[in-house]
Amino acid sequence: MMRFTNNGVENRFPGADRTLPEHAAIRPAAVAGAFYPADAHELRSLIDEQLDYARGLLHDTGFAHRLPAGAPKAVIVPHAGYVYSGTTAALAYALLERGRGTIHRAVIIGPTHRVPVRGIACPTASAFATPLGTVPVDHDAEQQALATVPSLSINDATHAREHAVEVQIPFLQRVLGDNLTIVAMNAGDASPREVGDVIRALWGGPETVIVISSDLSHYHPHYEGRELDDETIQRIATRDLPIRPNRACGAYPVNGLLDACLRKGLPVRFLGCATSGDDGDVALAAADGVHADRPAMAEPDTPVVGYASFAVWEDATSETGTSSDTDNDAADIATNTVISDQQHSNDSDNSSLPADAGTILINLARTALARYLGVNDPSEPTAADIVAAHAWLHQPGASFVTLREHGNLRGCIGTIEAYRPLGRDVAEHAVDAAVRDPRFMPVDADEFAQLNIEVSVLSKPEPMRVGSRAALEHALRPGVDGLIIDDWHGHRATFLPQVWQELPNSHDFVAHLLRKAGLSPRYDWQDGSVECSRYTVHAFEEQS
Structure with missing residues (x-):
């Protein structure tokens, strides 16, 4: 017989004590004087x-x-x-x-x-x-x-x-x-x-x-x-x-x-x-x-x-975040937009990407995922080979990788701030999006050929000096800015610039992002209590 807790999860630890006593003693220091001074x-x-x-x-x-x-x-x-x-x-x-x-x-x-x-x-x-x-x-x-x-x-x-x-x-x-x-x-x-x-x-x-x-x-x-x-x-x-x-x-x-x-x-x-x-x-x-x-x-x-x-640190977050089921629509909106080799920026610090960056990044993501799924061609260059052949992939970079299957979102994971080489970031996120997006079952090898891959390369987030929601909505650049909001009470979320395709109005854009963060879409502030940062992206998608 299976035992279940009150949340319906099978209890794999039968017989374990799970109730704390009303009164308990203080646990004395056990290794003072040995691992560290007792004085x-x-x-x-x-x-x-x-x-x-x-x-x-x-x-x-x-x-x-x-x-x-x-x-x-x-x-x-x-x-x-x-x-x-x-x-x-x-x-x-x-x-x-x-x-x-x-x-x-x-x-x-x-x-x-x-x-x-x-x-x-x-x-x-x-x-x-x-x-x-x-x-x-x-x-x-x-x-x-x-x-x-x-x-x-x-x-x-x-x-x-x-x-x-x-x-x-x-x-x-x-x-x-x-x-x-x-x-x-x-x-x-x-x-x-x-x-x-x-x-x-x-x-x-x-x-x-x-x-x-x-x-x-x-x-x-x-x-x-x-x-x-x-x-x-x-x-x-x-x-x-x-x-x-x-x-x-x-x-x-x-x-x-x-x-x-x-x-x-x-x-x-x-x-x-x-x-x-x-x-x-x-x-x-x-x-x-x-x-x-x-x-x-x-x-x-x-x-x-x-x-x-x-x-x-919590400054480099998954696009999927920790949103609840009620936030999944917003998360889907954040990633379910088709962009082809388009720069969402007038001043992105990724402007040094070469002209063929899109082709290389897509190939890198697909190669890394193919090897993970066991469907790679041994005669073709590996992800490591691709990175080794392009010096700019060794520079720090932050990316998101989005997967779609027959037009439907299949996974999206990335980081906001660059902390490792761009080539490695893209290769690892390709695998993460396929098997570690908590909204979806892992991608299997049979799906590989049906996947469409998009890679977004992000600029460094720039703090926005806005003290209110109205000021934020006025400062946003539709079609250009990705946005991060954080109230420092566990409510944090981001939308890529691609979301403007679905939400071209600044008020709606902010409302949906608030909902994704676990706040009311009508939430307002006047005291600077919500920290806001923006960034731009180069987004590249496979051509079907």
């Missing part, structure tokens, strides 16, 4: 020293200018002793302190090193204690997730001596302040979708940050550990599921975040890395976003543990 003053000083190191690294090198403004929505940070991995973790936390005063809840997910679990487990504790004070658990959010996500259960034993979540809390206390609550979870044997469901249930708005706790390889010779970690870093940064536990002890939590990012169309940005043999020296991510220029190894044969930090 509050000493702990505070160590964290501040490591944060200062990270701030200097980020700003003195200019690395911070390559990153989006504002605090990350999610981070991946290591969890070893602070003397080993604290400086690597501090890279992410130095960026997270931008959210001080806004972020009030941290959802922390770590692995299980001592007591294994199936699925994801939270404790009954009402708070977690550290030498810096006691941090309350957000039981309301926890209970809501327990009621809706079958893979989440309650298990105190797995949390009792586990360090992966605990070591993140003092950093969070220091960078976010006293007005902080947490949701603490350990992820054991679980699929990316199961952990991703928990993350989506607790995603929240700007008040919430997702913290994933994971180290990388363990106890390989230094030279070998770096090689293994470099491969894992590249896979995480490219959202290449799944990461295996032998490559990252927090693979299950990491995979859950990657699943969430893929479904939301959010890029994962590599910040920097180190090993336990690097004496706290962190190598920053290179310009390609997947490699780092590491320092020389003092003892290449000494066993080490690997560390890396990553961050996710």
Whole structure:
């Protein structure tokens, strides 16, 4: 007999405790004095020293200018002793302190090193204690997730001596302040979708940050550990599921975040890395976003543990977003327009695209998708060959790929801000649009020949200095501007410029985008509370 929760989803975790007690104890610090100092003053000083190191690294090198403004929505940070991995973790936390005063809840997910679990487990504790004070658990959010996500259960034993979540809390206390609550979870044997469901249930708005706790390889010779970690870093940064536990002890939590990012169309940005043999020296991510220029190894044969930090911002979103069923019509409008080699811009920063860019980009997208579906011709150039033959595809670029079948939308996914080479962005979005658009079943090989592909290359978003809806509608350029709106309370959406074909009136254009973002089409503002940005595109479509 199958067991179902109240939301109709099969319960694959029968017998798991899913009800929190009315009264619960404070979970004491289990690894203070081992992984980090037990003395509050000493702990505070160590964290501040490591944060200062990270701030200097980020700003003195200019690395911070390559990153989006504002605090990350999610981070991946290591969890070893602070003397080993604290400086690597501090890279992410130095960026997270931008959210001080806004972020009030941290959802922390770590692995299980001592007591294994199936699925994801939270404790009954009402708070977690550290030498810096006691941090309350957000039981309301926890209970809501327990009621809706079958893979989440309650298990105190797995949390009792586990360090992966605990070591993140003092950093969070220091960078976010006293007005902080947490949701603490350990992820054991679980699929990316199961952990991703928990993350989506607790995603929240700007008040919430997702913290994933994971180290990388363990106890390989230094030279070998770096090689293994470099491969894992590249896979995480490219959202290449799944990461295996032998490559990252927090693979299950990491995979859950990657699943969430893929479904939301959010890029994962590599910040920097180190090993336990690097004496706290962190190598920053290179310009390609997947490699780092590491320092020389003092003892290449000494066993080490690997560390890396990553961050996710919500400024690069999927065109499909997280819209509800009632918003799907608007999402369809946003992508169901035929444009052929047309530039929606008078001043796009993509004006340097060559005259044959459309032919090359379409061929690249189709070649990448053919290989993924197993219908490629081995004698034809690969996607990598196409990229290698065109230097402009190595430059950073942001794109959307739209698929249609017999004139009907079949998938559309992209990013708003350039963070990786354009060629790679287009190739990966071609696959993402085919198999990761949550509105559709994955495309299969039999459909490949029937697909029509459109590639849109976006300019850099430009903030619009408009304080009201009326001012926004007056400033928009019909037929030219793509628009992003964000109220910083979890309502964010974009329309490509192609939407003007269906909605030529500025008021209607904004109304439909508000609805897509989960707001009323009649929503109005006069106080600048909705942040607006515009961008332009070059759009290229296959000719049938």
